Amino acid sequence: MSNNKLLLLGDEAIAQGAIDGGLSGVYAYPGTPSTEIMEYVQGSKQAAELNIHRQWSANEKTAMEAAIGMSYAGKRAMVCFKHVGLNVAADAFINASITGVNGGLIVVSADDPSMHSSQNEQDSRFYGKFSMIPILEPANQQEAYDMAYFGFELSERLNVPVLLRITTRLAHSRSGVQRKTIKPQNELRLPSDPRQFVLLPSIARKNYKKLLVSQTAMELEAEKSAFNELIEGTDKSMGIITTGIAYNYLIENYPEHKCPYPVLKIGQYPIPRKQVEELYNSCDKLLILEEGYPIVEEMLKGYLNVGKPILGRLDGTLPRDGELNPNIVAKALGMEVVEGQPVPDVVKNRPPSLCQGCGHRDVYADLNEALKEYGTGRVFSDIGCYTLGALPPFNAINSCVDMGASITMAKGAADAGLVPAVAVIGDSTFTHSGMTGLLDAVIENSPITVIISDNSTTGMTGGQHSSATGRIVDICKGIGVHPDHIRVVTPLRKNHEENVKIIKEELAYNGVSVIIPQRECIQTFARRKKAEKKQANK
Structure with missing residues (x-):
């Protein structure tokens, strides 16, 4: 290998280590002292030859979500920002420890002690500890390179993201770095568990238990790590x-x-x-x-003061997860607890479902039909009533990570080669945090199809006003989606064939398209009609 040893900034060492370690995409938002990581990859001839994705994102949150999307598609991704940027990305970052990874995922957070160019001194290790994932912290540029290089393997081995924490002095000082053998990029592959990334509560609880069990493996990795x-x-x-x-x-x-x-x-x-x-x-x-x-x-x-036992959640006296209740506390106190009869099946909790008459039902029926020729595993969704499309009878979506993540995850998956990729998002969630992801997609003309299922309300939380009502088409035009690829449809059974035809046309389009199924929420419709009838009878 030529250029076996390079003189690099700490930031540059991380970038080169990731490239040599099999990186397929880096996502970032500029902020000192992290900016040079992305700039190095953008200027790297090697990265260009390897077709590594290396475009700036609209913010740290969209960067984090797109990196999760690339990981979903089985490839190795890195996301970079400064410590306060981690606050912006925190929703997706913390939930990513619950989804786990498919391709290796490294999150670089550059802290700024003494606030050389920042508004606080926050320590990103708190986020790593809070999320219960491994943290890597290099002492020099060589370790920065090595940690980025090996971090993907660690992430894939433990099935969690890895936080790589650096500080200003390391980021912006130079030292010689010995390179290692270049690893090939991962092949495109979907998660073996099709619901791994769907954080409905029932799935999230199971994933969280897996994360808790994996803590022992993380501790063993640290015990034998060459970095300790x-x-x-x-x-x-x-x-x-x-x-x-x-x-x-x-x-x-x-x-x-x-x-x-x-x-x-x-x-x-x-x-x-x-x-x-x-x-x-x-x-x-x-x-x-x-x-x-x-x-x-x-x-x-x-x-370290281990002379006396300390009882609680860590030693198993109390459950490590879930809520406490009087019986659990009584057991911890050594009291006898009288257990009631088990709850009969007839009154056990049942999974929620979309309302009868809900427009989302017809959206998923249309989408499932249109996607038959492409196969499953291509639909990224979001937080709203429509998340229930993950459940039978639709089984239509493959992700639910945080507000707005559907569009950026679809973009990241498309960057990885999963084309076409589909995002399903609600009208209220779109204006909450989906617009910036759509902007990223428009800037790069990503081959994704975005379905904004517009029921003219914030349905999941009770029918509050949606900021998107009456504005979605204009917003999409303003962001830069070509008007020919903004399609408004009515999701009704009688329109099924026509709607499937429209979806197929946009799936075949090599660029950003937006389909807007518009139909009022059945619950708000009923309340509105009741109020109108009441008003008419006055």
Whole structure:
């Protein structure tokens, strides 16, 4: 391989590591100190030759969702932003730990301690811990490259996204980086579980239990990680724990970088508990050096004082998931609990379904018919009544991640080669957070078909006013969708053949098309008619 060693910024090392590690697409929104990651990929001849997707997104949320979409399609994706951008992306980011991944997914969050160009000092590791996913934190540019390179494999092995956290000094300083063998990109492949990405509560609860079970595997990965190292020292009066770039600040204080104290260098989380306890038990005191918030310090104070048992959710005294109730608490207190008779099947909860007479029913009937020649696994949906299309008898959608994610996930899947890709979104959700995703698709003329199922209300939450009512066509034109590919239809059984024909035409179009089935929500229709009748009788 030519250019075996390069002089790179930390940001550039991450970009090159991802490219060499099999990256198929990077999604980002600019923000210091993360911007140079995308810029490097955009300027890379290698990335161009590999046809790696590398266009800016409209915001961090759409970037995160498109990366999830590419992961859904089986390819390796990376999303990059600064720490406050993670706030914008948080909805999709946190839910992605529940959906899991298909292709490897790395989320790069660049923190800015001392607020060189930011409004706060927030520490992205909190998000990683909160989401219960692995965190990688490089100490130098070589580790930044290695973590991006290996991070995809870690993500796929554990079936979760991986958070790669860097800080300003590492992002914007240079060092020599030794490259590794270039890995091929993943082949296009759909998830083996067709409902993995559909976060209806019944599915999400099962996925969450899987995430909890996987915590043990994440801890084992951290224990054996080459990025975590316990370095012997002769002076046991103190042990030192460092994370990320703080290790450099430590060794720069000693000649030849030889620290006399034992040092635990942490680059992969969860914290490697065995090494921590070994250090703790062998030294008189600990000094914790970490860039950002005292996250490790707080956690260590929580579990190193092991003289007395601490009972609760972590040791199984209380359930690790779900709500508490008086019986659960009583069991934890050692009290005898009288269990009632099991709930008979006749009164057990049943899954919800679309209302009889709902226009979404006809939309899915039309869409399923139109997609028969393409096969299943191509429909990305959103949060609304229409999410129930994931259930029988329709089985029509393949994702529900967060508000607005349908369009951007369809775009990401199309970027990965899943063409045609379809997004189904409601009118209210479209104006909530779907418009920016449509803008991304228009800018790149992505081959996706967007179905905005317009029932003229915010139906799922009780029929509140929808900001989209009467505006959708103009919004789509204003965003840049070609007027010839904005199709308004009426979802009724008598229009089935004509609607299927229209959907097929737009599926065959190599660009962005929008189909708007318009039919008033059956619930608001009934309430409106009742109110009109009442008014007429006055």
